[in-house]
Amino acid sequence: MRPVPSPDRAARGAAVRKAVRITLAVSAGFYLCRYGLDRPVMAVYALFGAIALGALSRVAGSGRVRAATVLAALPVGLLLTALGTLLAARTWSAVVGMLAVGFALTFFGAVAGPRASGPAPGLQLCYILACFPPFAPGQLADRLAGLTLGMVLLACAERWLSEEDREPGYPARLAHAARTAARLATGLAEGPDGFASDARPAEGTSGPAPSPADGRSGAVRGPAPSSAEVRAAADGLRPDLLPAGERPASPSRADRAYAHAGASARTLLHQLGRPAPAVAGRAGADPLSGELLGRVAEACEETAAALGEGRDPEPDRLHPAIRRFQEVRRGEGPPAGRSEDAQVRAAVLAAAESARNLQVAVRVALAGRLPEPVEPRALFWYAGTPAPRLWARRVLGHLTPRSVLLQNAVRVAVGLAAARLVAGAFDLAHGFWVLLAVLTLLRTTAVQTFRAVAQALAGTLAGALVAAALLTVLGPATAAYAAILPPLMLLAFTLGPLLGPAWAQGLFTLLVSVVFAQLAPATWQLDEVRALDVLTGSVVGLVCGLLAWPRGARRELGGAIARLLRESGSLVTSVTTLLVRGRGSGVGERGEAAAHAAELAQRAYAQYLTEPSAGRRGDPVDWHAALMVGQHALNGGYWLPLYDAPRPDALAEQDRARVSAQAAGLAGTLTAEAAVAAGAANPDGVPVPPHRVALVRAVPELVDLQQWLSVLDHDAELLRAPPAAAS
Structure with a gap:
């Protein structure tokens, strides 16, 4: 068997292959235009067109996907090049254009998800390159032709020179998770002997395999999965x-559905893979629970098959099965046996709800917009919403100063516009490099920006010294520069991504000197100008980094988590009041507010993981555990009112008071933890979550409600646990 390469070795191999593709595309376009057609302007745009989308952008996915992304970005690049060419007539018009282009590409690209935001830096370069003097509308045809040639050559290289992507896509990952859940559900339905544990043989090893549950069609054969x-x-x-390219993060219906299905599958695996001992030991002994678990296994297996074949899943059969389950529970009344029987049924119901989430979300992802409403409507709101409204909801949701996406877009746009203003006001000979320095060195925190700038300046100075010596030795020998350009590009595009900003800036400085020496006579002063421009751009980037949200996502994450915890606490009390008193609207506006808070918190957390401060012991709460609190609060807030219709007259006042007290205590804990997340100075004053209270009668809806509160109690206990190192 071929050994699996180490991460470092795999990264080096990927960097070399990418460098080869970029080098071939750049060389073919540049040499054809410069020496074959004798069109220097076209050669410059062919070169930077391939570099912009190849080296400067973060285009992810298989070779076929990357090629499609580059071709899809081509019309936008042509439009920005034309716009920059026309706005270069005046400094003020170029600055205003830079501000608008910088904000639009950064903000809307981030809102659209990582697949769409990847080409944004390269597209910024298309405008930057064209918006500087000379104002030459007559060159527009050559500029557009060169850019088209460079990007088309890059797309061809990505399509036909890339290795086949062996990583499973998101649907395949989701199908695997669904099949694993189906095996777990079958094991639980069979009883203790069918339940998975670490002692069970894993798939592909020797050992007895559990037989399907008797009398249940669709049971999943095969050994139970290990932990x-x-x-x-x-x-x-x-x-x-x-x-990044595999994350379903865009506002589209399919991506929303896949993200929903993924979260539901993870919750389901947690519910089935680590159930309470009472559930693991008694689920199969209860015919009602065993029957519903069998339906869960069938639904998961059917969902996995639909994902594998890319077809629409079967109609939703879990919803009527859950309805029947609840009708039988209520008809039987509180169990006559041990109190654990009620807990078993509540846990099985929660797993069935997660399985239905998974099944319906996959149906939406594969089938598209559904004509009929899906219950609960607040949870599957996107299933029948027109695409423009889906995008408008995402955009409007992030048009707030609390959004890290808006903060990043403002920071980048102001930095680029300020750099363009400085370059125009001081009439810098090669002001393009000022903006390129801002674009490549500006980070989400001031500390990161300072480190990148320090390394880049050191690399630029070293590269300028080497380039000056090279220009002095070779003089006007154009053939020599043409000969060393391809190996130099291969070196720059390989070592730059692997070794950091210093090497990237140093090698790029040398590369630019060799390129421009083939376009016009060049001396060592060219490198002096580039070093000065990089220094100017670095200063502009540092100032913007210091003035515009210098702490990056860290502070915003604390505020977003605090809002999420407060809204979750309010949702808990609202849903509890609805179920035990018959008053209130359940999820309603509270759910909308909690869902919006969860969206902002998830985006802030995603950015936080990219910053050096991620995972420090000084974090006041475990951010990931806080996100799970929000997810579990929303799940219960949507599902409990649907399957546990309020019956206040059937509940003992003593039970109402006990469950309400538990909910109030939990809400108080979440509110206190929110204060800690926001930076409160008294972390020791946070109350301990209340213990599970004993009910007088195990009425089904009270048991379901209490189990939801107990899950959130457990989540709240994890909030103050030392967070694990960020991955």
Whole structure:
């Protein structure tokens, strides 16, 4: 068997292959235009067109996907090049254009998700390159032709020179998780002997396999998955562990549905893979619970098959099965046996709800807009919403100073516009490099920007010295520069991404000197100008980094988590009041507010993981645990009012008071933890979550409500646990 390459070795191999593709595309376009057609302007745009989308952008996915992304970005690049060419007539018009282009590409690209935001830096370069003097509308045809040639050559290189992508896509990961959940549900339905544990043989090893549950069609054969398999299936859907190109993060209906399905699958695996001992031991002994678990296994297996074949899943059969389950529970009344029987049924119901979430979300992802409303409507609101409204909701949701996406867009746009103003006001000979320095060195925190600038300046100075010596030795020998350009590009595009800003800036300085020496006579003063321009751009970037949200996502994350915890606490009390008193609107506006807070918190957390401060012991709460609080609060807020219709007259006043007190205590804990997340100075004053209270009668809806509160109690206990190092 071929050994699996280490991460470092794999990264080096990927960098070399990418450098080869970029080098071939750049060389073909540049040499054809410069020496074949004798069109220097066209050659420059062919070169930077391939570099912009190849080296400067973060285009992810397989070779076929990257090629399609480059071709899709081509019309936008042509439009920005034409716009920059026309606005170069005046400094003020170029600055205003830079401000608008910088904000639009950064903000809307981030809102659209990582697949769409990847080409944004390269597209910024299309405008930057064209918006500087000379104002030459007559060159527009050559500029557009060169850019088209460079990007088309890059797309061809990505399409036909890339290795086949062996990583499973998100639907395949989701199908694997669904099959794992189906095996777990079958094991639980069979009773203790069918339930998975670490002692069970893993798939592909020797050992007896459990037989299907008797009398249940669709039971899943095969050995029960081990805990390691369950954990791996769940981690395969974690957004922070996925490659950027695989994350379903756009506002489109399919991506929203896939993200919903992924979160539901992870919750389901947790519910089935680590159930309470009472559930693991008694689920199969209860015919009602065993029957519903069998339906869960069938639904998960059917969902996995639909994902594998890319077809629409079967109609929703879990919803009527859950309805029947609840009708039988209520008709039987409180169990006559041990009190654990009521807990078993509540846990099985919660797992069935997660399985239905998974099944319906996959149906939306594969089938598109559904004509009929899906219950609960507040949870599957996107299923029948027109695409323009889906995008408008995402955009409007982030048009707030609390959004890290808006903060980043403002920071980048102001930095680029300020750099263009400085370059125009001081009539810098090669002001293009000022903006390029801002674009490549500006980070989300002031500390990161300072480190990148320090390394870049050192690399630029070293590269300028080497380039000056090279220009002095070779003089006007154009053939020599043409000969050394390809190996120099290969070196720059390989070592730059691997070794950091210093090497990237140094090698790029040398590369630019060799390129421009083939376009016009060049001396060592060219490198002096580039070093000065990089220094100017670095100063502008530092100032913007210091003035515009210098702490990056860290402070915003604390505020977003605090809002999420407060809204979750309010949702808990609202849903509890609805179920035990028959008053209130349940999820209503509270759910909308909690869902919006969760969206902002998830975006802030995603950016936080990219920053050096991520995972420090000084974090006041475990951010990931706080996100789970919000998810579990929303799930219960949507599902409990649907399947546990309020029956206040059937509940004992003593039980109402006890559950209400538990909900109030939990809400108080979440509110106090919100203060800690926001930076309160008294973390020791946070109350301990209340213990599970004993009910007088195990009425089904009270048991379901209490189990939801107990899950949130457990989540709240994890908030103050030392967070694990960020991945």
